[in-house]
Amino acid sequence: MNLDTQSLQPIINFIWTVADDVLINKYLENQYQDVILPMTVLRRLDLALEPTKDKVLKTHNEFKGKIDNLSGLLTSKEHGSGLAFYNTSPYTMKKLLADPKNIDANFLDYLNGFSENVQDIISKFKFRNQLETFENTGITFSLIEKFCSPKVELRPEKISPMAMGYMFEDLIRRFNEKTNAAAGRHFTPREIIELMTHLVYLPVKDKIQQGTYLVYDPCAGSGAMLTQSKRYATNPDGEIKSKATFHLYGQENTGEMYATCKSDMLLKNEDPDKIKYGSTLSEYGFDPDLKFNFMLTNPPYGTSWKEDIAKLNVGSGKKISIVDRRFNLPIKNFKGELEETCLTSRSNDGQLMFMLHMLSKMKDPKDGGSRIASVQNGSALFTGDAGSGESGIRQYILENDLVECIIQLPNDMFYNTGISTYIWIISNMKEERRKGKVQLINASSAEFYKNMRKPLGDKRVELTNDHIIKIQELYFAFEENEYSLIFDNEDFGFYQITVHQPERNANGEIIKDAKGKPKSDKELKDTENVPMKEDIQEYFEREVLPFAPDAWYDKSKMKLGYEISFTKYFYKHEPLRDLADIENDIMQLEKETDGLLKEIVE
Structure with a gap:
């Protein structure tokens, strides 16, 4: 069908x-x-x-x-x-x-x-x-x-399993609408899975014609992403036509979705024991040393992982400290020194934790390396200030040169959410021209989707095959244009400095501490994010001192941060309307409404 x-x-x-x-x-x-x-x-x-x-x-x-x-x-x-x-x-x-x-x-x-x-x-x-x-x-x-x-x-x-996924998504959506409940799941539409599989497999098409490969989804849902990706790679009439053996692994913590996934693995003659039940973050179902060649997933975002923290957390107080090699990783401090750091996102959104989990499951480049495609929302790109867990996770990924490309999808692509979503393409085997670089593709505009004849829940738009090809052509071209931009990894990094200004008494005189140094006025304290490629002192003298001549910053208390802002990079300036045009519109409006107030009053 x-x-x-x-x-x-x-x-x-x-x-x-x-x-x-x-x-x-x-x-x-x-x-x-x-x-x-x-x-x-x-x-x-x-x-x-x-x-x-x-x-x-x-x-x-x-x-x-x-x-x-x-x-x-x-x-x-x-x-x-x-x-x-x-x-x-x-x-x-x-x-x-x-x-x-x-x-x-x-x-x-x-x-x-x-x-x-x-x-x-x-x-x-x-x-x-x-x-x-x-x-x-x-x-x-x-x-x-x-x-x-x-x-x-x-x-x-x-x-097919893909069709079953659609059916279950639509049925669950209807059940929840009937009871005014939130769906709580984000089933991935077929066309997004197609795009993800294309970008995961096509770049290594010639390398996967023979052999054995392990494919993994840590948030397997109904299993559609696993089965569809294998089908794409091995289809004798497809673009890859691989004759290799692909083993499918997945984990799912929702009982009904796990049951659906396992049933379809049985029907596909896949090994049902390679589908595990439980929370991937705290109850990982496979050998910790098992690594995968390919990983595709759409993890839950904006969803609490407090239960996982309770099972993993061995620290106390507000500071989360997890003894787990997946989440304790070396990142640089502002001095450029590597420090082992517990990297955790805030407890109400665990999507980046799944990213770290997948990174820990990548094969060593000596063994062929791994490729990952993961759907994330905008939070993964910019939530969390310098020094936060989210920023630290982005820092680890970028410092280790793992991001090939991030693609912004059109809004209204999913059945139960209309928010902006992004596909991250991760690899530890980048081709030479991509090393040290990150490609951003903005596929959110009308050129990349068509409106559906009839909306399904929040899903109002879809990608056609032509749209998928257009996006993957942007990826393979690896060139800058209206929809594609290329950055160095460092372009997303910044030093956060705290800018101090002196306290003054009623007479306007600077108040000094016991050492004769000006006291910082808490009301005037501010922060500046200095691009990593810039000299901090030069930036400070150019951007701060002309406006606050007495300002200073503490060089020993800087923080390192990373964020990726599609809005900033793809922003198109809309010029303000000419004042004469606005005046003409107002005059015309006055003519059209002339006498209306008089009629109402009378």
């Missing part, structure tokens, strides 16, 4: 009616998704197993009790499902409908028949918690009957 979201609407609408028709008055509206989402996944697994059902039952009945572990046989192509999972119950969803009187007991038997990896999915959905309500309200038959309708086409060969 076409991945255009509009073409999925009939199925989404039908599933939505199941909630309204079957669950109404049986469940609270904010509980609908607890039933609808797992039933959608289970029906999908059910359809995948239908063709081999008889073969699996025959093998199970023949060897049950004779072999300790039947999993190998029951997943084999010759004797089993040919997939990484199976169901040894005599029922399918359709067969359950043949015995309405016993459907509750049979449905439980059906669920219990799934293999262990599917049991994990059922558990993460907490689906068994719903069975008592199904039985007490008598909706089990109606619910299964609805999902067996031909109007719900959920076969894996018809609905």
